[in-house]
Amino acid sequence: MKSNRAKVLHQVGGRPLIAHVLRNIAAVDPDRIIVVTGHQRSEVEAAATEAISDIFPKEGLSFAEQKEQKGTGHAVMAALDLLKSASGITVVVYGDVPRARSSTLKRLIDEHSSNQNAATMITAVPNDPTGYGRVIRSDSGDFNRIVEQKDCTADELEIQEINTGFYCFDTAALVKAVSSLTNDNAQGEYYLTDVPALILQDGGRVGIMRYADAEELLGINTRAELASTSKKMRVETLNRLMKSGVTIVDPDSTYIDDSVEIGPDTIIHPQVIIEGASKIGSNCEIFSWTRIVRSELGDECRILNSCVIVDSKLSGKNSVGPSAHLRMNTELGLEAVIGNFVEVKKSRLGRKTKSMHLTYLGDATLGDRVNIGAGTVTCNYDGKTKHQTHIEDDVKIGSDTMLVAPVRVGHGAVSGAGSVIIEDVPPDTLVAGVPAKAKKKVSR
Secondary structure (H helix, E strand, O other): OOOOOOHHHOEEOOEEHHHHHHHHHHOOOOOOEEEEEEOEHHHHHHHHHHHOOOOOOHHHEEEEEOOOOOOHHHHHHOOHHHHOOOOOEEEEOOOOOOOOOHHHHHHHHHHHHHOOOOEEEEEEOOOOOOOOOEEEEOOOOOEEEEEOHHHOOHHHHOOOOEEEEEEEEEHHHHHHHHHOOOOOOOOOOOOHHHHHHHHHHOOOOEEEEEOOOHHHHOOOOOHHHHHHHHHHHHHHHHHHHHHOOOEEOOHHHOEEOOOOEEOOOOEEOOOOEEEOOOEEOOOOEEOOOOEEEOOEEOOOOEEOOOOEEEOOEEOOOOEEOOOOEEEOOOEEOOOOEEEEEEEEEOOEEOOOOEEEEEEEEEOEEEOOOOEEOOOOEEEOEOOOOEOOEEEOOOOEEOOOOEEEOOEEEOOOOEEOOOOEEOOOEOOOEEEEOOOOEEEEEOOO
16 A cells, blocks of 8 residues: 555545444444454554444444454454454454445354354455465365465466455364464465464364356455546435435545435435445535535525535535635524635534624634624634634624624624724624724614
8 A cells, every 4th residue: 555554544435444344344343353453553453443433333443452463363363352252153253344245244153153164254356366375275175274475386377266255164173273374385474364264174064155256255455456446436426315315416526435425306416426425415416626525514505616614514505605614613593594615613603694604703602693794703712722703693793893802792782893802892883983882782
């Protein structure tokens, strides 16, 4: 990968590689999951824990550290202390195969159990077997052994059937075989691929499940393979959404993570990006060049061109943009409107509140039916601390008003254009000037 980052932390479809693998494993409902870590152990453990926190009990996830990387068999050796206390069957998979479906793992387990095998492996015939261990069969077609590419003879390199690295073992047989592994090979490593042959020699039955879709089970080893897999997963996500009633005008230019949920009759225009655990309601319309990250949009929202929405919530029937920016837990009440070149940070806007032009609202709470004039700024930072601005219901803020926080504007108050508000404004009061002073009472 030519990277300082552990390979399984590289992302496809908005999640680290290991997250996809673990979520597919969790869907099989195992009693326990053991993750073997090495490089960037703490980061991998954190990513693994987060990946399945919503679908798998935390106490069922364990970690084993492979302090030195001496091969795939050595990785399983690192987990022996945890495996020795286990019974039943153990499934072993790689952490860099994000497209392997849970249904495939279930089929492997069923095949293993129904044939009463001691070991069962998935094989495939890819277009290019380069880099993969070849499966050697006996004259009768049964499993004989696996030979890694670097150890293959010229004849063995001609074999097209490969080992995908997906195994199901009788746990006791796995523990016994792994404990007797040697590193007598071209790479001086302990190969997990030697384990099925050791089990066979010990009298155990080794089964082969040949799988038609080789691409589903291929690992990622280069940036090019990462990009190719990302594209395939993106197409799968877009097709799933379109089948559920979402209109995607141009799938070729639309990027939506597989963790995103979108309701029916929503329209996604070209060149939109939606990432993370975002939820988009029904009957929404999202226009081109917009990016939405980890945000929730209620029904009937319209997001106009070139908006950025991050970690925010829109209650519904909202209009945002064009060229607006919502971030850091911003929340829009029902029917609130954010217009051209407005930035809202860590703020809440009430029902039917509007800020239409050229405004910054930071660390602010706005009530219902507030109107914010163009050029308004909540001056929330004094050089050391961020302060809060509170604007109550039915307030009208004139253009180019500066609200120097901490400050509160009372219910129904009005500020004149160009005002600098440095102290609280009473309800139903017109203020104007620099600094702003009360001019008269106003009626609602």
